[in-house]
Amino acid sequence: MTPDLDALLIVTPHSSGHLPADVLRDMLGEAAFDTPTREAFLRRIFLDGDPYTDLLYHVPGARHANAPWSRFAADLNRDRDDRVDNGVLKVIGFDRQSLYPAGFTLTEAAREARLRRLWDTFDALVTAELAGARLMIVGHSMAPSGPALSHDTGTPRPAICLMPGTPDAPSFPAAQWEALRRACETAFAEVIAASPDPRVTIGEPWATDTLSLNHSRRSGVPAFGIEFNAGLYLRGGEPVDGAIRALNRAFTEFARTALTLVS
Secondary structure (H helix, E strand, C coil), rough: CCCCHHHEEEEECCCCCCCCHHHHHHHHHHHHCCCCHHHHHHHHHHCCCCCCCCHHCCCCCCCEEEECCCCCCCCCCCCCCCCCCCCCCEEEECCCCEEECCCCCHHHHHHHHHHHHHHHHHHHHHHCCCCCCEEEEEEEECCEEECCCCCCCCCCCCCCCEEECCEECCCCCHHHHHHHHHHHHHHHHHHHHCCCCCCCCCCCCCCHHHHHHHHHHHHHHCEEEEEEHHCCEEEECCCCCHHHHHHHHHHHHHHHHHEEEEE
């Protein structure tokens, strides 16, 4: 039986490279008005997000929630009160370099205003889209090896990582984890065969997707995160169209199977 794709919500929290003007000026100051400087900075911000994931994870007929702002404006896959330097309002990039000029401080009022505008509105959107859904998939991409700001710095990463939670805190039924992994292997077999590490892992390098965990707890809807190795579809920061098409076709097949596992 063909699953009803309207029961599937696909979320991409890091697909955008946009920064609101106030955040851009906080980061660049007057240089925000210099077009070459601004465009180079925004290109870096885009590539340090999860570039093209809105296309990679788009499935016609499914529900979608694509974040309109960069993770460096507000990271929607972090808890609202996460105050570490790589938390919900990041002050450093993945190279551990500051995103703001020396001496910049975000006041409590400015922090709350940004969270209210960016984090709260997306949280409300996901909550609304989950009404009547049976599964949520949160789509990401990851650098081919761990960046400076990571627990796995310098370590090569697998082709695909599935993040269904931990045995103690699953966001997707633990009894179906292996079936989910096998379905992913089958759907993506041709796409990942030639990658340096063609594995589909569960929990390597991450076990839990924060959006999946929080919203599955609140709504009761099963959810999991998925990471594509960016080396599968980027060359020198530029998209490889054929690879993006192939990944999207494979993901569409996988998403349909994943939905049957919770039906």
